[in-house]
Amino acid sequence: MSDNPLKDPYNIVITGVGGQGNVMASKLLGNMLVGRGYYVTIGETFGASQRGGSVMSHMRISGKTVWSPQIPEHKADLIIAIEPVEGIRVLARYGNPAVKLLCNSHPVYPSSVIRGEIDYPSPEEIETSVRNLASDTIFINATEKAVSLGNPILAGIVLLGTTCGTGVLPLNRKDFHETIVSRLADQQVKLNMKAFDMGFGLSKN
Amino acid sequence: MSYLTDKQNNDYLLMGNEAIARGALEAGINVASGYPGTPSSEIIETLSSVAKEHNLYVEWSINEKVALEVAAAASFAGLRAMCVMKQNGVNVASDFLLHLASSGTRGGMVLVACDDPGALSSVNEGESRPFARLVEIPLLEPGDFQEAKDITKWAFELSEEIRNIVMIRSVTRLSHASGNVRHGQLPDTLARADFRFDGPLSDPETGPVISMIVGTPDLQHGPQQEKIKKAAEIFEDCPFNTYEGPEKPELLIITSSACSLYSKEAISLLNVKDRVGILKLATTWPLPPKLIKRHLSGTDRILVVEEVLPILEENIKVLAAEMAHEIGPKTFYGKNAGNIPSVGELNPDIVVSALSSILDVHYETVSKSFAEKATALVETKAPVRGLTMCPGCPHRASLWSIHNALEMDGRKGFVCGDIGCYVAGVFPGGFNTVKTLHSMGSGSGVASGFGKLKQFGMDQPVFAVCGDSTFFHAAMPALANAIHHKSPFTLMILDNRGAAMTGFQPHPGTPINAMGEEVPSLDIAEICRAMGAKVEIRDPFDLEETQQTLHHLIEHQEGTKVLILRQACALSPERKDKPKYRMEVDEEICIGENCGCNRICTRIFGCPGLLWDKEKGVSKINDIICVGCGVCTDICPAGAIKREEVA
Secondary structure: OOOOOOOOOEEEEEEEEOOOOHHHHHHHHHHHHHHOOOEEEEEEEOOOHHHOOEEEEEEEEEOOOOOOOOOOOOOOOEEEEOOHHHHHHHHHHHOOOOOEEEEEOOOOOOHHHHOOOOOOOOHHHHHHHHHHHOOOEEEEOHHHHHHHOOOHHHHHHHHHHHHHHHOOOOOOHHHHHHHHHHHOOHHHHHHHHHHHHHHHHHOOO | OOHHHOOOOOEEEEEHHHHHHHHHHHOOOOEEEEOOOOOOHHHHHHHHHOOOOOOOEEEEOOOHHHHHHHHHHHHHOOOOEEEEEEHHHHHHHHHHHHHHHHHOOOOOEEEEEEEOOOOOOOOOOOOOHHHHHHHOOOEEOOOOHHHHHHHHHHHHHHHHHHOOOEEEEEEHHHHOEEEEEEOOOOOOOOOOOOOOOOOOOOOOOOOOOOOOOOOOHHHHHHHHHHHHHHHHHHHOOOOOOEEEOOOOOOEEEEEOOHHHHHHHHHHHHHOOOOOEEEEEOOEEEOOOHHHHHHHHHOOOEEEEEOOOOOHHHHHHHHHHHHOHHHHOOOEEEOOOOOOOOOOOOOOHHHHHHHHHHHHOOOOOOOOHHHHHHHHHHHHHHOOOOOOOOOOOOHHHHHHHHHHHHHHHHOOOOEEEEOOOHHHHHHOHHHOOOEEEEOOOOHHHHHHHHHHHHHHHOOOOOEEEEEEHHHHHHHHHHHHHHHHHOOOOEEEEEEEOOOEHHHOOEOOOOOOEOOOOOEOOOOOHHHHHHHHOOEEEEEOOOOHHHHHHHHHHHHHOOOOEEEEEEEOOOOOOOOOOOOOOEEEEEOOOOOOHHHOOOOOHHHHHHOOOOEEEEOOOOEEEEOOOOOOOOOHHHHHOOOOOEEEEEOO
16 A cells, blocks of 8 residues: 555554453454555454453554554554553553543443452543543543443444544544445444444544 | 455455465365364354355364364365364364374365463463374464465365375464455365275275274374375475575574564564564474575574474474584574563564564663553552453352352362353352362363262362353263262253353254254253263252252262253343343442441452442442343342342
């Protein structure tokens, strides 16, 4: 590809907890980019995803070649966090002062928090400390939007919409539509488009 | 039509496992079999999804050994066959594999083993690679997604050329990663199966297919070794062995699999491509000696980058020792020298660290102050996410009842476990009930042994757990052993209707097979009864009845008993998005810390569907993830958790 406007490779980490639509979001985003002629490499860590564990997708976008399915430490350009504490974990390991962070503000509590052994940080604490590390951060309540559409798993799609809305990637609504039409049933396409549009709109606030 | 069966040469984003499946389709595969196991399961799932359309026979077999036998039959009848498993499956299949490698194969036959360096979703960090050398068959390791497809296709041709099974080894970071793959042609397959056996024993094409006649190893073992020599010759010109770098590199990296991508990245990060070359090997056993010699001749220093055991490293060192008089002495870096760890998976940073110390190149990613702030942030603001079971998981209810029954008994009873989601029984989320954990079905065999220790004064009650798929895979022989030897313990079969942990693949107890056909489902209870065990069946969501049954089983310990705890997985198609109850906490009744229950629902039972509302000092339901199983209603001693049946 000749006119790649992105840094090469451009590195994205999508992170969350099992059941949040992490893998689906990375698959759709990857397919949108391949549709645009990019080489995309995605590394997934989802072995423990259904059992309350962290899920992480590493995405490499390049005009020339596939890359390692694991991003080197501190080399992420964009972090999409479907769960705030997972966002913190990824930011600390893969972030750098220039990273862009898009964060769902809705928490999923670890079992140690449910048991009352450890406190989960308050939204204010999370926001202040994250901004202290990464100034280019957007917080949205993607889960709330997803629940309003009837399924919290759409949070990943809401965040994809916001990502595309910010213009950080060379992708638009049409790319998303084309990708889901080829992969999902008609009924799901409508719902996913709604979630995407909701997220897209949030980027303009 | 699925993107996996597109006949055009288009570019797709494929998972490594999908690429392997596509490679098999491009090779015109006829039969595929396997047993589910992360990270291998999607290969058979993908082939299963296109089986009808492509006239394939695809099977989820009862275990890996049977899977290999099923695939071998197809090869004996002249068809192309593939067998797929995770690493520890190769251990299970290895007895037949040894004998198959000796008899040889006819139609192209490929074994795909997916290893899990770092044990990301395994309870071992075992290696399948040594099996290739152990049973003397060729080993191929794809280095990226395109190669995962292309090498799979090539492996069938190689198998037919040398008339033996060929092993492909993938790893989690290829199988469960995705990258661009350009499709090749899909052939039209009109294969016909015909097993020929009328020829002489010595004729591998027309005679009976046997591994060896007692006392005459020269008949089969000799020709087998000729096959592996032929493979080494073919490997000298294998297009998937590639070199990138200067003609005479200061340091030569020899690597394979996902490690080749980490190595390339490390060279790029350190900007040392003028100093370091990468020899990426796809044919890692047997190694092609001339190719290795050519590359060793061009450098004095070699770094071998591979995951877990130093297998490639040691095989290269053997060749280097044999060639020493021609190529001179070499300095080796790798695992034995301590540059590359032997535990855990690798990544680009580990290779960077090895390279920067060998080449004395400085590498810094972020400022010290950023790194310090980042570490502090994680330590103070990111609570660790321990493994637990899903909201509404029947295993939580089962382990809860087992835990309570054992505590009430007070004789330090325990549970022997094996591989399944119930490994969480080792942790607080599973109430620390599981005290031994090893291989598929091992809990049943270990419990059979513990049961016989009464003779030595052991009076601790013994339980074993296994899943329904595991029961068929490996627990049945252990149960037969226990019954025959009158070993007093109770096997609890946590029957959640399918191989849930790996994605609900069918097993002999389910009514549909991998082809989507209706098949007879074997009744686990009837099998156990026929074996001679006393069998009870309970719904683990009925806590009271389950615990009463457990008390009774603990009190009457003679003989081997079976308790089937039957309830579908919370993620299964029959339960997912179909809550039985609408749950609510009555804040008037829940008095929190003043109750005396010690917050049993959230602090001890710990279903993620429950939350502790700190401000109000009461429990509440997490509506977003609660699946409405209703069990917590029976946990709450105050009756504060209300359930209302969903109409």
